[in-house]
Each structure stands twice: as C-alpha cells, then as structure tokens.
Amino acid sequence: MEYSIRIAAQEDAKQIAVVHVDSWRTTYKGIVAESFLEKMTYESRERLWASASPDSVVVAEDTNGRIVGFVSFGPERTKEFDFDGELYAIYLLKEVQGSGIGRKLVLAAAEGLIKQNHQSMLLWVMNANPSKGFYERFLPEKVAEDVYTIEGEDHQETALGWRDLQKLAAVLKEKV
Template identity: 50%
Template sequence: MYFRKAELQDAKRLAHVHVHSWRTTYQGIVSDEYLQSLSVEEREGKWTQILSGSHDTHVCTVEEDEIVGFVSFGKERSGEFEGELYAIYLLKDHQGKGIGEKLFDIAASGLKKQGFNTMWIWVLKENPSKHFYYRYKPVLIKEEMLTIGKERHREEGLLLNLNEKE
C-alpha cells in the first residue's frame, strides 16, 4: 500500500472508485436505478475540475499504482464549522485492511496542519459503514433530509474534536 496526494491524471481512477464504492455501499439503501445511473465519465469530469485546482485529496494505491481508495477534505463548506471530511471511499475488496483508518488519519492530520481543531462529517444514517466514524467518538450535532435520485434519506452531521482523536 502506498499513500500519496492525488494528481490530475488520477481523475478517471478516482471516479471509478467513487462510483463503484457507491454501488456497493449503498446497495439496498439507494435505489438501484440511481446507483446504475452513476457514471464514471461524469465523475471523471468533476474530479478533473477538483484536481485542477488547490485540493486536499489523497489516494491509496496498491500494485501497479491501482487506486483502491481516497479521501478528500478541507475547510467546512457552510462556514458553520472548521474542517470537513468531504469524501472517503474505498473499494469493497480492500475494506477491513486498515486503509480506511490510514486515509482518515491523513485527513485528520491534514486538517490539523491547516489549523482546524474539528472535523465535520456527513454520513447517511442507513450507511452500514457509519460505525467506522463512531469509533472516533464524534458528537451527533444534527440530522437533515437529503434527496438522492427520487428518494429522501436522512443524513447525520457528526463533529469530531481532532485534539481528542489522538
């Protein structure tokens, strides 16, 4: 395993991980119609845009530089909190090997280097992997409804004190 900052040429492989992680993680939660509508090509465009600017996206690669997971983080977008975990995704076959924890640690230490003491995290209430975040003892601050496709889902807003994470 190797961890590094994402580069512009990683956009397509990030999009692949993003789409396929959604399809496995949210199967049975989000409609199959929506999951099948997700497009690697469309996500590649979004990742190209993100990676073309200033960003804090890091990847985990395995043999032959195959990207199996990534994390993206930075200043919290609403202005209500300090730092935010924008996204963390890992291909199903690579879960349970410590990669998610390492990516999460990269985000936490990156936010601390930016001067942030807290990390804001949005997670779908029905996400079977949400226990991953709860291991770090965040505080549930709020819940909101989110529309994904044609369905409404509840999201949990978690706040993690980065100084207590250590």
C-alpha cells in the same frame, strides 16, 4: 498486499472516479434507488475529481499503482456548525474495506486539515450506510441530522464531528 497513502495528482482523476462510482454501487445497493446508481458515470466523476484541489485529496494505492480508496477534505462548507474543517468524501473499493485503509485515509484527512490550520472536523454520513459504525468507533459527537433526497426518496443523514483534530489524529495513529 501493501498499500501506500499519498496526495492525489491530476492524472489520478480517472481511477478516483472508478473508486467513487464502484463504491457507491456496492455500498448503497438496496439503500438508494437503483436508477440513481445506474446513472452514475465514470466520466462525470472523472470531471469532478479532475477539478478538485490537489492538496485536498489523498489516495490509497496498491503496489501495482491501482487506487483502491480516497478521501477528500477542506473547509466546512455550510458555516452552520462550530467546525472549521470537513471530511467531504471517503470511498474504498469493497475488496479492501476492513483492511485499515479507511483509518489511514481519515488520518490523512485529519493531518491535511491540521496543515490547512483547521482545528476540528465534521462529516455527514447516511444513516443506512453500513460503514457508519466505522466513524463512530472514533467517538465523534453527533452534531446534526438532516434528510438527503435521492430520486425522490428521503434518506436520513447525521453530521458527526470531532472538535480537536490533534486528539483525533493521535487516536487514529494508535490504531494504524
């Protein structure tokens, strides 16, 4: 099946919420507390995505208009690191993981950050996330480590970063 990549629209919030919740439930099953995953609701995530800046979310959709993945990005939030852009979230439905959509979405985030005049990009990934290796294929530097607590359980996370978004975009384009 073919997939297109486009900037999200306000009316995409409901489908983005489904991808967000379903992706968490498949990716983090057995990693984070089941009670946390069960408490995630489409409605709460829809409210979150309905309020997102329209120029900072990109979606992947199939030929039927079904959103199967998304990425969100913008300025680096903490100002603690020497990176000016951040990939906040990238989620794909399990059935399309490994199809190349993730790489296209990271490219869209890099290009979006470049358009916003950012030079570099940071992202946080939970160490137990089975997709961590996906990011590592694009040779980021390890920037920091932290602990993220969910339902009283600590989870190690790592900040990965790319100092040159132009270079990252070129590498991603080679593989697309």
